[in-house]
Amino acid sequence: MKKVRTADDSILTDEFLRQLINVGEVDILVGLPTHNNAKTIAPIVATIQAGLLTYFPRDRAAIINADGGSQDGTPELVLNAAIDDLRRRSNVSALRTMHVISTQYASSPTRGDALRSILAAGELLRAKACVIVSPESTQIKTDWLTKLLRPVYAEEVDLVLPTYSRHKFDGILLTNLLYPMTRALYGLRIREPYALDFAFSGPLGSQFLAQNAWQDETARAGSETYFTLNSIAGHARICQSFLGTREHVERRSSDLIPALRQTVGALFSSLGPHMTLWSAATGSQPVPTIGPEREFTLEPLRVNRKRLREMFSTGVAELESVFQTILSTSTLEELRRIARLEEGVFRYPAELWVKTIYEFAVAYHKAVISRDHILQALAPLFRGRALTFLVENRNGPAETVENNIEALCLEFERGKPYLLALWNGRE
Amino acid sequence: MTVDVRPAGENWYKRAIIYQVHVRTFFDSSGDGVGDFQGLDQKMDYLQELGIDAIWLMPFFPSPLRDDGYDIADYYSVHSSYGTLEDFKKFLASAHKRRIRVIIEMVLNHTSDQHPWFQQSRSSRENARRDWYVWSDTDTGYPKAGINFRDTELSNWAWDPVSKSYYWHRFFSHQPDLNYDNPAVREEMWNVMKFWLELGVDGFRLDAVPYLVEREGTNCENLPETHAIIKELRRKLDEQFPGKMLLAEANQWPADLRPYFADGDEFHMAFHFPLMPRMFMGVKLEDRKPITEILQQTPEIPPSCQWCLFLRNHDELTLEMLTDMERSYMNDSYAQEKTMRLNLGIRRRLAPLLENDRRRIELMNGILLSLPGTPSIYYGDEIGMGDNINLGDRNGVRTPMQWSGGWNAGFSVADPEKLYAPMIQDPVYGYSAVNVVSQKRTQHSLLNWMARILAVRKSTDVFGCGSIEFLYPANHRILAYVRQLGTETILVVNNLSNAAQAVELDLRRYKGNILIEMFGRNIFPRVGDLPYLLTFGPYQFYWFRLRRI
Secondary structure (H helix, E strand, O other), X not given: OOOOOEOOOOOOEHHHXXXXXXXXXXXXXXXXXXXXXXXXXXXXXXXXXXHHXXXXXXXXXXXXXXXXXXXXXXXXXXXHOOHHHHHHHHOOOOOOOOEEEEEEOOOOOOHHHHHHHHHHHHHHOOOOEEEEOOOOOOOOXXXXXXXXXXXXXXXXXXXXXXXXXXXXXXXXXXXXXXHHHHHHHHOEEOOOOOOOOEEEEHHHHHHHHOOOHHHOHHHHHOHHHHHHHHHHHOOOOEEEEEEEEOXXXXXXXXXXXXXXXXXXXXXXXXXXXXXXXXXXXXXXEEOOEEOOOOEEEOOOOOOOHHHHHHHHHHHHHHOHHHHHHHOOHHHHHHHHXXXXXXXXXXXXXXXXXXXXXXHHXXXXXXXXOOHHHHHHHHHHHHHHHHXXXXXXXXXXXXXXXXXXXXXXXXXXXXXXXXXXXXXXXOO | OOOOOOOOOOOHHHHOOEEEEOHHHHOOOOOOOOOOHHHHHHOXXXXXXXXXXXXXXXXXXXXXOOOOOOOOOOOOOOOHHHOOHHHHHHHHHHHHHXXXXXXXXXXXXXXXXXXXXXXXXXXXXXXXXXXHEOEEOOOOOOOOOOOOOOOOOOOOEEEEOOOOEEEEOOOOOOOXXXXXXXXXXXXXXXXXXXXXXXXXXXXXXXXXXXHOOOOOOOOOOOOHHHHHHHHHHHHHHXXXXXXXXXXXXXXXXXXXXXXXXXOOOOOOEEEOOOHHHHHHHHHHHOOOHXXXXXXXXXXXXXXXXXXXXXXXXXXXXXXXXXXXXXXXXXXXXXXXXXXXXXOOEEOOOHHHHOOOOHHHHHHHHHHHHHOOOEEEEEOOOOOOOOOOOXXXXXXXXXXXXXXXXXXXXXXXXXXXXXXXXXXXXXXXXXXXXXXXXXXXXXXXXXXXXXXXXXXXXXXXOHHXXXXXXXXXXXXXXXXXXXXXXXXXXXXXXXXXXXXXXXXXXXXXXXXXXXXXXXXXXXXXOOOOOOOEEEEEOOOOEEEEEEEOO
């Protein structure tokens, strides 16, 4: 990894600071966190540039790539996405210079460190609005820029979160845990609390940058979720904007644990500091949304149900001693029961799933064992719940899928007194 | 009459600083409310002190004045309001005595409809001068030609009830175009030019040159036949009046203007129209991009030729050479009120355009005077005069010169009601606040600053005759370039931003040179291997002479 030089207590390298001086004040900052994204990054940068030129031709804009030490030439591809090529191709012209700069942040590739570098740049450049674009957003269209930025820029919204058209089985962790639990906790129906493409106001970015959570490993890993939850806690003005299709990304089985750390870990961690807020919230309210709240695509998808079922049963058996420290007796007993069910009748009911999650959340808060072990222990259980969701919605139209998600959300809301009782030690 | 006027030597126009003035606006010696040649003559000391080298006079010929004199009714005389031909001759001698050259306006393309030539031409189809203008029985010819004054004209053809046919006009309908396909017209227009050259004028600003000839199926602009006519005029000029100069008014893209220089045998100079709005755009955007882009697109011209640069003139700030997006940005930035807009432009003076911000006015003048070309300064802009957008057409930028805070700003002893145009009287730009007398008494006034910067500009030929190379520091708010002529090198660095800026310049090729700031003559550190760091206040600029000592 290239050695980078910073002042003793600065998160910004000297070279990055020099580049920021040259950029000067901006109206819009586009943050692009990357790490070995050479396969996808060039067209994404080109689309961002086209979006800025099309929708914000008069505004001062800069694209800032915070790279985690890519070995595949990602930063070079970002910098080489020449605007002249773009002009020839799409016949758009620019009034102003558009800066594209890249920096390698000074530690290991963590999304939190990337976000922190981008937020620091946004503050130094006094950006009015910032947008973060995921290097995996290969479906990005030029209008994403305006859909995400315009509410911040023109309507004084603090945080714009995306909604997408996804495959009904894409983001099961989101639909079965993150969305319903965030909604139940904080009373806001935010469909993508773990957003990879989102926009926020300069002041909100500065506020988050000033948080002390940057040294916390969980917060750094789940910085996007943290950002959303902190914004809710800070009573930021939030809206959602429909961006269109987000392509289903095939995940490996081994991706689940890091995903749990980035999302569920951050969500569980937020319970302590925001207890006053979530304990007082009842029911849930919709969040202003531009465009549809959600769309589902329904193409057939091959799923290895047998393997999911096995991973669940094996996990319940092998991690029994761990579960005994996390779960209540009744919940564990119930899990044992369903682990014995034949594949054809297997079902991880919503009520049990909610109870499980709330017990995990409290165990995480109380750190009954290592918090990372708690998150890892959740993995086989999540696979069991995922299998149930897949089976329940296998042939269902979009409406059925949405109804099932809504039912689960209501289950999380109904179960919230149980969470509070656990939290307060009454259960 | 031949007078040895400075700047001396060949290609004087490349080193000159031009001052544009309408005799009507400058000083009224007769007390009739209209400026005149005797008045202009009386103010020659002022112009000499300012440091200009040439006066460009707007049309002063007999005219019904329906287009501020661009509708000429007699090419061989002086409008009675401005004096007599004798008065003109005296003024010319006075200017030459002060080593100031005189460039006059020559409207070749059209005359007034009151000109005797047109009166004869329209009188009957058999008249000998019938073919001096472009007539047609229909109004359908040359459909590809654009309409220049689209706010007032619907067509380039106008019906003449006298001759019961249509005549061609690229500008106002009271300005019929001359027919340059007629050799007699070409000969007569050369005779007109010869008349004034023999009196001693030093050059002509030729108005609306792209439109001289019409051809079906074209946009009737920049045609080869037009170039042939210019070439012929230039040949005669060089043969009979060497050292005289032709300046083209052609609002065209640089690439389309380039043919007007040909091989150095058409125009000596041409206005660089597209650059001017981009200078304003660059300062508003705080970004050098518009300026560097247009200069990158500006083709090389023959060594004897020169671009004529300006910030403002008697017309609207034309936005024709901009994209729709750029035009819309300029209008929103500089002409928020609809009344400030005219045709495809903005009818405002320099100081109001720049919100009377002294730093921006200085920066814009600094850029004007340091880019390659001959600068033209519009009268009154050297003291920061304002405009009156309540006057129609472009008259708001043609108000009387503000000499003092006294009666009629010292312009005229006439009753105010008799003035050709009302004085500017608002609290910010009115003559009690903005005038020559008060600025002369203030050491740091805009007027005295202008005189100083003109003197610095004239201390070297680099600005007028040198090459330019842009530096592209990473800070896009900084416009930096190196001007070079022979062994002399000047570095110009402009901060286009309203905030303090730092910039690192790659000056390694000038390693070992010390930088001498040209206004205060202070020495800056020697150039080494490291990037050369400069810091700027808002809108600040530096001119450095590079010296290897």
